[in-house]
Amino acid sequence: MPRKPVIPVQLTSGPFTLADARRAGLDRWHLEGASWRRSGPSTYVWVGLTESPTLRLKAACLRLPAVAAFSGRTAAWLHGIDIEPCDPIEVTIPKGSGASALSGLVVRRAALPESDIALVRSLRATSINRTLRDLCSRLSLTEAVVVVDAALHSQVADPTALETYASARSHRGGVVNLRRATHLAEPLAESPMESRLRMLLVLGGLPRPQAQVSLLDRRGRFLARPDLYYPDHRLALEYDGGNHRDRLVEDNRRQNLLISAGYRLLRFTAGDIHSRPEIVEAQVRAALGMSRGGVRRAARRLLGLQLTATSS
Numbered sequence: 518m519p520r521k522p523v524i525p526v527q528l529t530s531g532p533f534t535l536a537d538a539r540r541a542g543l544d545r546w547h548l549e550g551a552s553w554r555r556s557g558p559s560t561y562v563w564v565g566l567t568e569s570p571t572l573r574l575k576a577a578c579l580r581l582p583a584v585a586a587f588s589g590r591t592a593a594w595l596h597g598i599d600i601e602p603c604d605p606i607e608v609t610i611p612k613g614s615g616a617s618a619l620s621g622l623v624v625r626r627a628a629l630p631e632s633d634i635a636l637v638r639s640l641r642a643t644s645i646n647r648t649l650r651d652l653c654s655r656l657s658l659t660e661a662v663v664v665v666d667a668a669l670h671s672q673v674a675d676p677t678a679l680e681t682y683a684s685a686r687s688h689r690g691g692v693v694n695l696r697r698a699t700h701l702a703e704p705l706a707e708s709p710m711e712s713r714l715r716m717l718l719v720l721g722g723l724p725r726p727q728a729q730v731s732l733l734d735r736r737g738r739f740l741a742r743p744d745l746y747y748p749d750h751r752l753a754l755e756y757d758g759g760n761h762r763d764r765l766v767e768d769n770r771r772q773n774l775l776i777s778a779g780y781r782l783l784r785f786t787a788g789d790i791h792s793r794p795e796i797v798e799a800q801v802r803a804a805l806g807m808s809r810g811g812v813r814r815a816a817r818r819l820l821g822l823q824l825t826a827t828s829s
Contacts, residue, residue, distance in 0.1 A: 522552045529563045532556050532576035558620060570594065570602045574640055577606050580619055585610045585641070586634055588625065589651055592642040593664065596635075597673045600664075609643060609651070645674045646682040653698055654691025659716040661698035666712040669704035676702070705729040710756045711744045713790050714797070718745075721798040723805065726754060734778045741771045743782070750781070752804050757784045 525541035538548055538561065547553075548561050556562045556576035566572060574587065574595075587595060588609035594602030606622050611629040618624060633647035643651065649668060653661040668674035676699060683696045701719065705728040706712045719725050726745035732753065734740055743753035753775060757768070768784075775782050783804060789797050 522550055523547065524552055524563065528561075529565060531566070532560050532562045532572065532579055534579050535559045535561070571638065573603050574606065577608070577622060578640065580622075581608060582610065582614060584614050584629070586629060587640060587642040588648065589623070589655075592637070592648040593652065593668070595637040595640060595642045596645045596648060596668070597671050598664065598667045599671075600667070646679055649674060649679065649698075650683070650686070650689070650691045650695045652691075653694040656694070658694060658697055658701075659713060659720070661694050662701050662716050663709045663712045665695075665698045665702040666704070666706040667709070669702055670706055676704070703728045707744070708756065708758070710758060710787055710790060714754065714756050714785060715745055717790060717794050717797060718801055721794075721802075723798065723801055723807065732775065732778075732780060734774070740774050740778055740780075747805060750805055751779060752801075753780055753782045754801065755782065755784045756790070757786050 523543065525543065528538065528541055528543075535545060535548070538544070548555075552564055553561050554564055556573065557580065560576045560579050562572060562576065574591065577587075585608050586592070587607065589607035590600050591602045591607045593600050607625070608619070608622050609625045609627055609629055612626050614626075629643075633644050635642055635644045642648070645668060649665060652664050656664065665674070665679075669676060679695070679699050683692050683699065686692050701716070703712070703715060706715065707729065711728075715726060715728070724747065726747050728745060729742055730746040730748070731742050732740045732746070741753070743755050745754040746752070747754075772782050772784075781804060783800060785797050
């Protein structure tokens with residue numbers, strides 16, 4: 518009769534190191550059994566624990582120096598932004614700490630004052646303002662706005678606090694893009710593709726549309742709440758990301774109700790936004806009755822305002 522594996526209770530609550538296992542009476546060969554799985558170099562976890570991002574980050578903590586903090590996309594997820602946190606796991610270590618490279622982790626060395634640190638879900642991470650600054654320093658303006666939109670929509674960041682943080686650090690890397698993204702951000706945006714559609718239009722020189730406006734019929738009854746809306750033109754815009762039959766049927770019914778009530782509706786897919794942005798811009802421009810020249814002048818005004826805002 519096979520012997521029942523030894524499972525020390527102190528090793529069943531989270532990741533542990535080989536040294537922890539030895540203190541609990543196990544050796545490396547015990548950890549090669551079916552009761553355990555490797556979660557990183559010399560780190561293990563009991564198979565009874567469900568794999569999750571939090572578990573992976575706790576395992577990574579066992580390999581990090583005490584002065585390190587999760588940063589970038591990993592920190593953004595910890596703060597509550599819907600983003601992939603572990604592909605890869607991102608960490609920042611203070612300059613001069615002497616820590617070596619860590620396999621499987623993206624390690625950045627940068628100034629890391631305690632004012633830029635927060636304890637989030639019991640893990641040490643960069644503060645939300647520092648996290649957004651770091652991300653904006655590596656992203657295009659559109660993708661920076663996508664992240665800031667998500668942070669403001671989920672209320673993990675405050676726009677006034679973000680502006681204050683950026684203004685106090687105008688000489689730091691990433692701050693210019695952070696300030697521009699904060700100026701262009703929309704707290705009501707409900708999805709990354711909605712944010713990308715809005716930025717496609719705004720950077721193309723078109724007027725900034727309103728977000729998530731409730732549209733009513735002539736009797737004041739609710740009809741729909743499109744992603745974007747131009748009230749002066751009764752023009753609604755929507756990102757169409759659904760392909761389920763029931764969703765398509767409901768979208769078609771809603772579109773018919775809007776048209777019957779005197780609204781206009783344009784719907785765009787991810788393929789339109791990523792692969793045919795010029796067609797999206799042209800269709801919206803035509804619906805607004807704007808000429809190409811007018812769009813170019815509006816774009817120049819926008820860029821001028823942005824340069825003024827970021828240099829002030």
